[in-house]
Amino acid sequence: MSQVSADAVTLDFLKEARETVRTSPLGVIRTPMIPWSRTTLPPSAGCSVQLKLENMQRTGSFKIRGVANQFARRPRGGRFVTVSAGNYGKSFAFASKHYGSKGKVVMPETAPESRAVLIQSFGVEVERVPTSSLMTAVNRCVQDDNMTFLHSFDDLDLIAGHASLGLELLEEAPDPDVVVVCCGGGGLLAGVAAAIKLSGCDKTRIYGVEPEGACTMYKSFIEKKPVGMDVKSIAAGLAPPFAGRLPFELCQRYVEQIVLVSDDEMKAAVSALYGAGLVVEPSGSATFAALLHGRIPDLEGREVVCVLSGGNIGKDELADFPD
Known part of the structure; x- marks a missing residue:
């Protein structure tokens, strides 16, 4: 595992990785960002929310961004x-x-x-x-x-690749008040948060969202070091048994807070999004669940970006969700 520190993650380094991702032969796409108000979802409470649709990414999730940068450097x-x-x-x-x-x-x-x-x-x-x-x-x-x-979340090149998402969303929402990102091992959250903060958005509040039954980063914030736990959640993609060391360092530096959602809340979020024509897996819906159930504080009148991180869910899995 790499032992580089958070200081290695500079804006120039992230911009270089963004160009690698953008030109990758793996076909990483620029995903759409749509206003919540232009969907058939229930009205968002008192704030303007943009949904960043990484569920429409090549291979169905944001992960291809980090992988593109990892493989380019191997x-x-x-x-x-x-x-x-x-x-x-x-x-x-x-x-x-x-x-x-x-x-x-x-x-x-x-x-x-x-x-x-x-x-x-x-x-x-x-x-x-x-x-x-x-x-x-x-x-x-x-x-x-x-x-x-090849580490799936605690890897410098991977995190830099994921940061391309943060740089990309700033092109459409140049100075957001709040950005909400899911968190498993922390690679995506760390990359997006670093990209936003290093780009000069000092006042942007960045929140990570974890399942209650797999809250390794939440516990790491409390204990001030990366920790592990016995994890259990419907959101398998957010349930590694430990938080990454480098992601923890970056999240501690750039992330406002980690908030938690329940499995039932993620199930409800998947169903609500599906009803609006958006196929999002439980892991990808955690951010939406956090907004839907009031987990993010002080949103009145704010400009918010909510990352829907993935849509890899089979028909057999969808059958288990409420209508």
């Missing part, structure tokens, strides 16, 4: 192993196929089977293990199979 045809509950694994597999790399995804047994099948369709091996055994499996691949570990 040798072609390498042998890589990673850990993912789905979205990072999908982007990792997509990139592995494009670059001719040998890849393996170690996946928690709790992740939906459909996501494992999808990753395997790109020619990448999947090994499903108990959450407590994820890193044991990775270390075996590194030692026995001579594979290089």
Whole structure:
């Protein structure tokens, strides 16, 4: 794992990564940002909200941004192993196929089977293990199979790639009052927050949103160091067993607060968004759930950007959500 500090993340470094992402052969797109008021969603309470639709990104989530920068900085045809509950694994597999790399995804047994099948369709091996055994499996691949570990959230190049989302949203909302971003291991939140703050938006308040049952960054903020926990949440993409070290440092520096939402609140958010024609997975809907249930303070009259981070949800999963 990289031991670089948060000081390595400069605006010039992030702008360079943004150009790498923008020109990547993986086809990363500039995702649309639409006003909440122009959807059929219930009116937002007293503030102007823009929805950044990363659920429409190539491979269905923001993860392709970080992966594009990671793979651009690694040798072609390498042998890589990673850990993912789905979205990072999908982007990792997509990139592995494009670059001719040998890849393996170690996946928690709790992740939906459909996501494992999808990753395997790109020619990448999947090994499903108990959450407590994820890193044991990775270390075996590194030692026995001579594979290089690519971290799915605690990696400088990955975070810089994710920061392209922050720089992109500032082009449409140059000085937002509030930006709301989901948080699992913290790679996306760290990248977006650093991009916004280093761009000079000193007054912008940035909030991370985690599930109540997988609140590693929330607990890390309290304990002032990265911590782990036994995680359990419907939002598998937001439920790594620990917060990343570099993401924690960046979030502590640039993020206002971490707020929590329940599984039921995310289910309701998925259903509300689906009713408005937006297919968003539980992990991607956490930010919307936080707004819908009043978790973000002092929004009256504010300009808000809400990142919907992913839309990889199968018909079998949607069937379990309320109408």
